[in-house]
Amino acid sequence: MKILVTVKRVVDYNVKVRVQPDHKAVELNNVKMSINPFCEIAVEEAVRLKEQGVATEIVVVSVGSKACQETLRTALALGADRAIQIEAEDNIDSLAVAKLVAAVAKEETPDLIIMGKQAIDSDNNQTGQMLAALLDIPQATFASEVKIDNGEAQVTREIDGGLQTLAITLPAVVTTDLRLNEPRFIKLPNIMKAKKKPLEVKTPDELGVATSSNITVVSVTPPEERQGGIKVSSVEELVDKLKNEAKVIA
Amino acid sequence: MSILIIAEHDNKTLKAATLNTLSAAEKIGGDIDLLVVGANCQAVADQAANVASVNKVFVADNDVYEHQLAENVSKLVVDLAKNYTHVLAPATTTGKNMLPRVAALLDVAQLSDVVAVVDKNTFVRPIYAGNAIATVTSSDAIKVITIRATGFDAANSEGGNAEIVSLDQVIASEKSRFVGEELAESDRPELTAASVIVSGGRGMGSGDNFKILDGLADKLGAAVGASRAAVDAGYVPNDFQVGQTGKTVAPDLYIAVGISGAIQHLAGMKSSKIIVAINKDEEAPIFQVADYGLVADLFDVVPELEKAL
Numbered sequence: 226m227k228i229l230v231t232v233k234r235v236v237d238y239n240v241k242v243r244v245q246p247d248h249k250a251v252e253l254n255n256v257k258m259s260i261n262p263f264c265e266i267a268v269e270e271a272v273r274l275k276e277q278g279v280a281t282e283i284v285v286v287s288v289g290s291k292a293c294q295e296t297l298r299t300a301l302a303l304g305a306d307r308a309i310q311i312e313a314e315d316n317i318d319s320l321a322v323a324k325l326v327a328a329v330a331k332e333e334t335p336d337l338i339i340m341g342k343q344a345i346d347s348d349n350n351q352t353g354q355m356l357a358a359l360l361d362i363p364q365a366t367f368a369s370e371v372k373i374d375n376g377e378a379q380v381t382r383e384i385d386g387g388l389q390t391l392a393i394t395l396p397a398v399v400t401t402d403l404r405l406n407e408p409r410f411i412k413l414p415n416i417m418k419a420k421k422k423p424l425e426v427k428t429p430d431e432l433g434v435a436t437s438s439n440i441t442v443v444s445v446t447p448p449e450e451r452q453g454g455i456k457v458s459s460v461e462e463l464v465d466k467l468k469n470e471a472k473v474i475a
Numbered sequence: 476m477s478i479l480i481i482a483e484h485d486n487k488t489l490k491a492a493t494l495n496t497l498s499a500a501e502k503i504g505g506d507i508d509l510l511v512v513g514a515n516c517q518a519v520a521d522q523a524a525n526v527a528s529v530n531k532v533f534v535a536d537n538d539v540y541e542h543q544l545a546e547n548v549s550k551l552v553v554d555l556a557k558n559y560t561h562v563l564a565p566a567t568t569t570g571k572n573m574l575p576r577v578a579a580l581l582d583v584a585q586l587s588d589v590v591a592v593v594d595k596n597t598f599v600r601p602i603y604a605g606n607a608i609a610t611v612t613s614s615d616a617i618k619v620i621t622i623r624a625t626g627f628d629a630a631n632s633e634g635g636n637a638e639i640v641s642l643d644q645v646i647a648s649e650k651s652r653f654v655g656e657e658l659a660e661s662d663r664p665e666l667t668a669a670s671v672i673v674s675g676g677r678g679m680g681s682g683d684n685f686k687i688l689d690g691l692a693d694k695l696g697a698a699v700g701a702s703r704a705a706v707d708a709g710y711v712p713n714d715f716q717v718g719q720t721g722k723t724v725a726p727d728l729y730i731a732v733g734i735s736g737a738i739q740h741l742a743g744m745k746s747s748k749i750i751v752a753i754n755k756d757e758e759a760p761i762f763q764v765a766d767y768g769l770v771a772d773l774f775d776v777v778p779e780l781e782k783a784l
């Protein structure tokens with residue numbers, strides 16, 4: 226079984242991003258970048274499936290400028306076998322990413338595609354669902370457990386009311402939630418090995434995909450900052466404030 | 476302008492998030508139709524028809540739609556969507572699961588988690604865990620949008636008298652099968668609809684300890700929430716998680732107990748009206764957003780607070 230995994234290079238989750246003074250975008254200069262945490266979970270899941278003998282090959286794909294090769298190398302160090310960079314501007318629309326990955330999927334014909342549920346920069350939570358629709362294959366989003374059996378994936382999903390389990394026919398798209406697994410630490414020898422693994426570069430032209438967009442960003446502004454409040458010294462004072470000042474309890 | 480809203484429901488009741496989505500649609504302006512997809516869901520259609528600003532209610536009531544699977548529901552929506560300028564769904568796990576498929580099949584972008592409407596083409600949405608607010612314009616012929624409930628007041632659920640139109644299209648779900656579910660049973664208000672929330676974090680120490688929040692929540696008529704760390708540690712189920720990648724809430728009162736205040740947590744609760752933080756570390760970042768901070772051991776003050784109410 227072949228697994229395709231998508232990985233996105235994003236601002237590290239520990240960074241509190243700031244908006245540029247011209248309110249056109251967020252400040253990305255000299256900011257630490259990392260693999261999107263949900264994509265890291267996606268790679269880890271694929272690697273575990275390979276270790277269990279369920280998967281035989283893991284191909285990782287990233288759409289972006291040359292810098293995303295670094296993210297692909299991280300995925301290779303985690304255990305993926307080969308990588309494909311699709312050379313494009315960073316942060317093109319999810320629909321364009323889905324079309325590009327769909328074109329690669331048509332060439333690679335994977336049995337399973339694992340993606341993050343959400344990129345923590347755009348917070349879109351849509352690319353996996355779009356890809357599944359474009360390929361006309363089933364999906365199981367927000368996965369916390371994946372079992373492969375008999376040409377099917379049985380997937381437990383984190384939904385608003387609790388957990389739901391679906392069985393989907395392969396090929397299919399699975400998107401990861403936080404509880405699916407805990408990614409391993411990368412060992413130094415694996416970083417060295419990753420440097421030697423194949424990394425191919427493709428262009429949207431080669432894939433026959435137009436990446437134009439009908440969405441224009443008008444402005445990016447900082448959020449309204451909350452005024453920090455006060456410290457109270459006792460439960461009694463807290464209750465008094467909530468009743469008489471904030472008036473949120475009777 | 477004409478707007479189609481995909482209703483959020485459980486085949487029995489219309490969920491509040493639909494009403495918040497409706498008020499977003501009212502801001503866009505134009506005729507608003509609602510689509511109810513499910514099985515044995517006529518009661519939902521009746522409730523939807525009763526909502527003041529609804530023009531027409533479409534109902535697709537068939538066993539194949541019982542679990543609102545994304546594959547077949549999206550195809551049903553796409554067929555209808557072609558008659559509209561905007562297609563909206565609440566940004567719940569159901570809406571987030573299904574609507575991007577609709578967008579892709581229509582070959583248009585999707586705007587996720589919209590919190591404000593500027594005009595019919597221009598919308599506001601948080602990015603980077605709410606650390607930046609993007610205003611975006613779309614020139615797509617059909618705008619496909621998920622609405623974050625906390626951005627909009629609930630529309631009036633009474634006084635309407637919309638026509639109900641049955642859709643008899645049956646699209647089977649061949650490649651996706653429902654196997655089972657474990658839904659949380661609780662007498663408490665739903666997290667996303669509660670006016671008071673008591674949330675616990677890793678500081679609670681265990682699932683058993685977490686129960687001390689129940690007494691407090693009972694007194695306040697509150698929902699109980701949690702940080703990711705508390706969910707990961709298995710203290711409480713996943714549906715308790717508040718944050719960037721969990722639920723977004725904006726109650727009148729949010730009490731954070733033993734939660735440090737990581738940006739991902741703040742992203743889900745920062746718009747609460749009043750925030751109270753109880754934490755033994757006076758440097759905890761949660762205090763930077765709290766209206767009232769109490770530096771104390773939670774095991775001392777939570778029982779005390781419960782008694783004092």
Ligand SMILES: Cc1cc2nc3c(=O)[nH]c(=O)nc-3n(C[C@H](O)[C@H](O)[C@H](O)COP(=O)(O)OP(=O)(O)OC[C@H]3O[C@@H](n4cnc5c(N)ncnc54)[C@H](O)[C@@H]3O)c2cc1C
Nearest residue numbers: 676677678702703704718719720721733735739740755773
């Ligand atoms: C991709 C990604 C997505 C994420 N999404 C979310 C999300 O949606 N929601 C979310 O919450 N987090 C999310 N996180 C995790 C987030 O970064 C933090 O790790 C998490 O919120 C920390 O939870 P916590 O505050 O309970 O734990 P900690 O940071 O460990 O804080 C525990 C706090 O309890 C206090 N404490 C301990 N004992 C006591 C006591 N006896 N009395 C009083 N105080 C005490 C401590 O002082 C400390 O401040 C995400 C992270 C990533 C990478």
Ligand SMILES: Nc1ncnc2c1ncn2[C@@H]1O[C@H](COP(=O)(O)O)[C@@H](O)[C@H]1O
Nearest residue numbers: 231232288340341343344349350351352
């Ligand atoms: N530029 C990209 N390159 C590779 N994968 C991507 C890219 N954008 C999105 N994805 C994948 O789609 C998932 C969801 O992203 P989004 O829909 O943008 O929140 C991510 O976790 C990635 O797995």
